[in-house]
Amino acid sequence: MIMKSNRTYLILICILIFLTSHAQNNKANTWYFGGYAGLNFNSGIPVPLTDGAMNTGEGCATISDTDGSLLFYTDGITIWNNHHLIMENGFGLMGHSSATQSSIIVPKPGSDSLYYVFTVPVCNDPGDLYYSIVDISLNNGLGKVIVKNVFLYQPVTERVTAVDHANGTDVWVVTHLRDSDAFCSFLVSSAGVSTTPVISHIGAVHLSTTSYIGYLKISPEANYISVAIWGNLYLVEVFDFSDVTGQVTNAISISGYGRPYGIEYSPDESRLYFGANFDHQIIQIDLTAGTPNEIINSATEIYSNTDEKYGALQLGPDQKIYVTMEDKNYLGVINYPNALGTACDYSPSAVLLGGGTIGKLGLPTFIQSYFLANITYQNECFGDTTLFELSIIGDVQSVTWDFGDPASGSNNSSTIFNPTHLFTSPGSFTVTASMILNDGTSEVSTVEATIYDFPQVNLGNDTIICGSPNITLDAGPGFVSFLWNTGDTTQTIMASNSGTYHVMASTDHCSSFDTISINFQSSAVADAGSDEGACQFESFDFSNSSILPYASNFDSIRWTGGLGIFSDPGILYPVYSPGTNETGVVQLSLVVYGTPPCSNDTSSMVLTIQALPSLDAGIDDVICETENFTTSPTVDAYASVQWTSLGDGIFVNQNDLISEYIPGNGDVLTGNVSLILSVTPVAPCTSVVSDTLVIAIDRSPTSFAGFNSTFCLDGSFILDNSDTTNSGMLLWTNNGGDGTFDNSALLHPSYTPGANELLSGTITLSLIAYPQGACTETDTSDIVLEVQAVPVANAGGDATICEGETIVLDGNVSQNSSLLWSTLSGDGVFSSPTTELTEYIPGSLDIATGSVVLTLTAYPIFPCASPAVSGMTLNINANPLANAGSPTAIICEGASYTLSGSAQNFTAIQWTNNGGDGSFDNIAIPNATYTPGPNDIANGVVTLTLNVFPEFP
Template identity: 40%
Template sequence: MAQQEATNWYFGNYAGLSFASGSPVALLDGAMSTMEGVATISNSSGILLFYTDGQTIWNRQHQIMTNGTGLWGHSSSTQSGVIVKKPGSNNIFYVFTVDEVATGGIHGVCYSIVDMNLSGGLGAVTSKNIELVPNSNATEKITAVKHSNGTDIWVLTHGWNNNQFLAFKVTSSGINSTPIISNAGQIHSGINRHRAGYMKSSPNGSYIALTMYDYGDAELVEMVKFNPSNGTVSTDVKCFADYIPSAYGVEFSPDNTKLYASGAKDNGKIYQYNLSLPNGTSIVAGKTVIASNGNYAAMQVAIDGKIYVTRYNVQFLSCINSPNLNGIACNFTENNVSLGGRTATFGLPTFIQSFFVSVQAFSNSPVCQGNTIHLYCVAAGASSYYWTGPAGFTSTLQNPSIANAQPYNSGVYTVTAFSSGGNSATSQVSVVVNPNPNITLGPDTTICENSWIVLSPGSGFQSYLWNTGSTQSSIIVNSPGNYSVIVMDANGCSASDSKWVYTKPAPGPILIKHR
């Protein structure tokens, strides 16, 4: 039930593969020769739309698309581009490009816009080379994955001379050119060649893996944590930094439990990291060599659930046939997919990684008590759905909701998606319902004229807003009226309370009569 947008691949020296039949078949009609990066996109039925090396875009007839030259990517950039369809649109596509910054390119990360309604349905570039990241902060790494709402897309890249991850949100309104910037993992710096190397998100968007390429025996492979609900990158107990020979390519298994990393020179190997182990230390210690013949470059999972591996100037792709399985059971086979006489180079197409999840559950978690939980299921080819969850929840809707959510609705929700042919796949999503703050200003009260009282809902909240306009945690009241406050806690949940303050005349002086 993987998505058909990744049915067709074009790469290398006029090479290509079609997965339309379920198994890869060589395509000999490609018009592109590229040293490294490439991106390809098909429609939801698996019909080719266009492909690019980051400099030129070719349409489905393998002709240069109208206005499709002069893009600021490069055929010798590790990941020269990725193609993202605008959410909610059937015809607008964003082509993100990355220049060859490791070998002298002067541009950074840019995007161009393709309208497939133009040129008789063959598409045309309508806007070109809009800069998102300047050359000074660019590396040759880019990946894309769905937002946790199941609709929007995150496009991520990595900075230079820092440990910045820059996440650009793509919505039905377009591209937010102000990225979510996170500092996590290792600093990428040194010689310019270190700006090369792949970056991939796991299909479910939970982790990001990337390399820092060089020729030596100990080059960086790292994995960091990604939050697809807000675009932030961090580290957790599973994250790690490791060093392998000539680190270049990375790829996750479709079930998100394995990470593979490759070395692109003669000393290169392919390593499998078992992400089911408890922490980063054990994951690194337990890595397995599954191939050791050298010159393993790009790796890309396909819609058949296998991972394909390119070796420079070879007329075949190698394959990890069962990438979800541990160790040598993953069944790596060398040079077993013929390219029909065409040759591979260093690159394979970069796609939105969410294409390769058979079924994926999302939610708008975390939510506050009293709000609505929205559950989403993305499952290409599914015809029916069955959800279960806490407090006896069940639903047969694809995207159900739970109104007036309470803390007891927190927990793991499971969806099983069924195809019309009887196949099924399952995914889970964790939902957190945070309780609202518990505050009180106390009962209504009366004070004497010309006196005062302090009102406070309590300390330690993230923000306060009184109907007097004050944003302090307490106010001093010396006049009658109704006073109210809204507080917000660190989870973004709010509560309010109000209190009447009345006044009464102050007692007069007491007269003491002297005899």
């Protein structure tokens, strides 16, 4: 794309042209828009108006006369006159209040009273472009629509803009077609509206209804035309425009912003602004950035507020850009739209609207040429001569200038058309041009001329520099761009060659220039070479350095430092012999004496003199055979160590200075071992140094209490199988038992169990062997003694049986291996003589004797030897014998009979009469007397019986 630019370049110095003035003919001085809102610019600043009759969501247009007085305004449907009443026949136009740019008002060239009102539809309506004609001379200057809704073209989008033709008389009215890439430019001249447009096919195709939305604007000088595509494509496109042919060419497409809508140019056409109302951003594009890509990449956000939905952007008569936000009672203002980036100074709520009025999405659409400056000026930096020019010079007969700089005395005024003025200070000056026009009328135009102060570049005095040819040249802060004769564009550069350097440093408005001459002279250079090392008591030859010493640009050199001596301190590679006991870090310096005026240079190297190792493997020591030995040597100035052993043990890590040695079996048996520490010195030393220590190994004690045994309850136990080795003292313990040793410190004592131990049946005795020498741990062994009780026998108590009976014996034995029933003098027999329960059958001798002793023997369990014997006496009673005497006897009735009975082996006797009814004088004596009873006498007989009761049992 070929972008036009009005910048002038002279010997690489950018002279910025600042364009501003009183607006042309004041026709854009009165605005009505939004919800009954309005502004009046006739005083030079926007003054809120509250008398508007229009409530429109988007597009609108207003027109004033050359004095800035309102003529009429419209929302594209209705036209209101300057009394805010609907103009006669001023209703039913084919625009729409929700169209982006619903209408635009174009005075008919060559006429003082006729005005064209062009209207475009909303995106959802048929896309017809119409115009109507207003005659403002009718109705006493209130106007009348004399021609309404003349069809011109279709289908068009919601966009329409206008700009003066290059001839300064005619006007181009431009719109864009729907579903097409075509721009249509209609020429309006004194002959009327051309119905055949100039069509330019370029840029994006405006597809879908949402892409019909968004502003179309031509720049004030008609160099550019831009379009915001609100929907579908979300693009802003910038093109070149020809005010001679109406052609649109050379497209640049800017994407990546949500719903771009309003769009406007800075007065000098260097910047393009647009609002992205979904992203809530206002974006600046630098149209002077260079290539199309550079222009696209120049996009800068100048403001963002998520609470605001940005609508139209419109350049005002005061050369500021006004921004409307939907349903807000204020407008934002870009105060310096020509400035780059945020220097444009956006004020988000700078203009408060009149009470009860609000802004919406639209601002009035004007012929963009209304905002061309009548007065332009250039060279705006303090100290420059500023040139002023009139843009309407062809219509001016004479002019008187007032530069607003009274301090300049008589130079404060001029009568030439394009004067120059040297301002006496930086600041803002009101410059006035009072003109007499060719038709005899007068007109006054003013401009606020800003004269900028700016920093001055000072690179310093010309200089001669010794040393490395590198010096930083700094143009200083406060500038926005730099250009050096080296081609660099940074604030600082590195000068590395002798020569002349100059820089042009620029602010947004001004530039400063300075030059410096630099001559580099070589400095003395010293390099002592690489850091090196030497072993104690050895010399170091500098010719053996890894990096050799170096010197240049010198008159002489000299080595210094250290406690030793140099073989020749004035040569580059001497031999250094360290001083006595000089070790560690030694700094040796090479001083190179420079050629005047350059100073000397000194460089140092570090000679590390490595001390030989000092070594002590540690003192000889004694350990117990159960212990490991931890070394504790004293070593310094070493690189590595290694422990070795003359025995069969091992080191946990033989390369650790403090290491653990685990003795082997051979070491223990031998009783000692030699440990050797070998030390490797730090380079460059190489000789290995060794030292030895001897470790004696004491044996641990052992104890053997003897084999577990059983002993009889009837005595003490001699511990004669016990033994100990490597022990000092020893001690027997019974582990809380209640028995006693005859001497617990003897190896073979005797032990007498206590009562509790006899009851438990088990005794544990411990033999403790105490260590001697380096050993600290005792050794304990146990012997378990099982207590065998002596046998117990109980034959039972004495018993008595009757002759002819047997007896069941239930003896009791314990702690026995076997038992036996026996009798020494009896002749009876036992049914089971080896069991506790047995039956004894007395023999005839036993019966004849009348008693027998029965013996129960319990034989012992080993190791007990004595049996237990228990006896009982069995008494055998003979059976009883009864003799009633004579078997029969006869007595007389009435007589008694004395019996002659006898008895043996009895305890008692009793006479009975077997049913008789007589009586005995004593039934318990053998010689009782019986007296018969009546029945006995009646029966004539009675039987008398002698009953003998045996002895127990």
